[in-house]
Amino acid sequence: MTGALPLSEPHHDTLARAEIEALPGSLIRAVAQEGLGRADVIPLWFGEPDGVTPxxxxxxxxxxxxxxxxxxxxxxxxxxxxxxxxxxxxxxxxxxxxxxxxxxxxxxxxxxxxxxxxxxxxxxxxxxxxxxxxxxxxxxxxxxxxxxxxxxxxxxxxxxxxxxxxxxxxxxxxxxxxxxxxxxxxxxxxxxxxxxxxxxxxxxxxxxxxxxxxxxxxxxxxxxxxxxxxxxxxxxxxxxxxxxxxxxxxxxxxxxxxxxxxxxxxxxxxxxxxxxxxxxxxxxxxxxxxxxGEAVVAATVARYRACRDLAAQLLGALPGVRVPYPEGAMYAFLSVEGCTDSLALARALLREAGVGLAPGRAFGPAGEGCLRLCFAVEEATLREACGRIARFLAGWREP
Ligand SMILES: Cc1ncc(COP(=O)(O)O)c(C=O)c1O
The missing domain is CATH 3.40.640.10 (Type I PLP-dependent aspartate aminotransferase-like (Major domain))
Incomplete structure (x- = not known):
């Protein structure tokens, strides 16, 4: 018998290689997808500096x-x-x-x-x-x-x-x-x-x-x-x-x-x-x-160092929050006591506090219980984001 396969039924032969079908989608994007385009959100989910190229x-x-x-x-x-x-x-x-x-x-x-x-x-x-x-x-x-x-x-x-x-x-x-x-x-x-x-x-x-x-x-x-x-x-x-x-x-x-x-x-x-x-x-x-570009790199690193210190100070002061000191890169990877579902926590933070963070589980099971915050942003933005996180976590309990 010849003829096209019915479009409504996905057929085995139309799937990608098994390795590709098995790949998980990005949990960082799963959160970002829900907040992109929302003007009230401070987006700190991706690893991206907030300034344009020099x-x-x-x-x-x-x-x-x-x-x-x-x-x-x-x-x-x-x-x-x-x-x-x-x-x-x-x-x-x-x-x-x-x-x-x-x-x-x-x-x-x-x-x-x-x-x-x-x-x-x-x-x-x-x-x-x-x-x-x-x-x-x-x-x-x-x-x-x-x-x-x-x-x-x-x-x-x-x-x-x-x-x-x-x-x-x-x-x-x-x-x-x-x-x-x-x-x-x-x-x-x-x-x-x-x-x-x-x-x-x-x-x-x-x-x-x-x-x-x-x-x-x-x-x-x-x-x-x-x-x-x-x-x-x-x-x-x-x-x-x-x-x-x-x-x-x-x-x-x-x-x-x-x-x-x-x-x-x-x-x-x-x-x-x-x-x-x-x-x-x-x-x-x-x-x-x-x-x-050497001067740009030096200025960027100086700015990120200040951001790292500020994020560590503001977030590290919150009850139940630990911020291991990052020696490089542009992220605070904070652990939140009582969190067993970082995806749900990141979604709630986005929905209720307007801060976009990456769920720790996106970085493998060892990251569960953590959130990743990209601190490569202006000081005022970082202060506002940390303030929102603090207010949200003060009333948060995992369901
Ligand atoms: C660890 C690591 N490696 C590589 C890259 C790739 O960077 P790009 O593709 O923008 O050059 C990234 C980007 O986030 C990264 O975090």
Missing amino acids: DFIREAAKRSLDAGQTFYTSNHGIPALRNAIATYQAGLGRKSGAGRVCVTPSGVNAILLACQALLSPGDRVVLPTPHWPNLAGIAAVAGATVATVRLRLLDGRWRIGLDELLAALTPDTRMVMLNAPANPTGWMLTAPEQAVLLAHCRRHGIWILADDVYERIVFTGRVAPGFLEITEPEDRVLSVNSFSKGWAMTGWRLGWITAPEALMPALGKMMEFNTSCAPEFVQRAGIAALEQ
């Missing part, structure tokens, strides 16, 4: 457009940007070289391409948690199995149990994803911890995917300790970076990968079959950000 970066893009740079570029990015990235990284003590850099349209795209290039179905990936959900999601898209290792709270700070992490990095592990400074916890790896991890991963041939997108948003020093400081060019280490956070360029979608040279042809192919290249005028803006 002028000199926007001007560089405009100049590029006016010069007619509207064509495809090479898969790995324009040589000028690859060189600028290598020079910028060298200035931070990171070893790379333009030949090891691949420009990508965003950090999240860089992670997807890297995982698709390196992971086969059934591969084991290890990930500290609470974690940015996209890391686990992308590994799952590639068909990998994700094992998590819980961060622990020690003296008011998140820490990895190094022995526990090393024990999880079994010889059959293909990759460890290390996002530090971390979203959502602000956790950082120390340089000695990185050295131990690198030695272990070398021994077992495990890939380290270092998600370094918050490496400049640190509250002591100029940059977080980085694997690229200690790796040899042929090490199985891949660093993912982005223009989104340090230069307020979330909407531009520009990032990069630093990888062993031997992986570059594969990454070029991945780029070809994905977006082929990042837009040239966006890449030109990236050069301006790297070459003229």
Whole structure:
């Protein structure tokens, strides 16, 4: 018999691959969806600075457009940007070289391409948690199995149990994803911890995917300790970076990968079959950000440090609320005593107090009982949001 399938009955054959159908939707977006467009809501749910991209970066893009740079570029990015990235990284003590850099349209795209290039179905990936959900999601898209290792709270700070992490990095592990400074916890790896991890991963041939997108948003020093400081060019280490956070360029979608040279042809192919290249005028803006952006990065970090301190002070003073001190990134990840359903709490906060936060459960079961607040906003906005949270929690009891 021939004929179309009845549209009213979803048919097996019309579903996506099982791995994709099984992916959970974003719980951050589940909350945001209910509040987007509401003028009375203070939105602190996404990881996004509230200010627009600095002028000199926007001007560089405009100049590029006016010069007619509207064509495809090479898969790995324009040589000028690859060189600028290598020079910028060298200035931070990171070893790379333009030949090891691949420009990508965003950090999240860089992670997807890297995982698709390196992971086969059934591969084991290890990930500290609470974690940015996209890391686990992308590994799952590639068909990998994700094992998590819980961060622990020690003296008011998140820490990895190094022995526990090393024990999880079994010889059959293909990759460890290390996002530090971390979203959502602000956790950082120390340089000695990185050295131990690198030695272990070398021994077992495990890939380290270092998600370094918050490496400049640190509250002591100029940059977080980085694997690229200690790796040899042929090490199985891949660093993912982005223009989104340090230069307020979330909407531009520009990032990069630093990888062993031997992986570059594969990454070029991945780029070809994905977006082929990042837009040239966006890449030109990236050069301006790297070459003229140090003052912007420094001012941004100073502002976030003040925001972090204010959020920790105002929220940490609330009964039953604990705010582990974030050492980097742009989030307060607060735990609320008595909360066993962070999604319901985030929804109630939105509905009744007009504050948009991300539910801790969005970052894995280890985040349950917590809420994530992005503090990359003006001081007055942050004060108002904390005031609303305080008034709401004063009368809150979980049903
Ligand atoms: C930990 C982490 N990695 C990577 C990214 C990706 O950033 P983008 O895709 O904007 O470059 C984000 C964005 O929120 C993030 O939090």
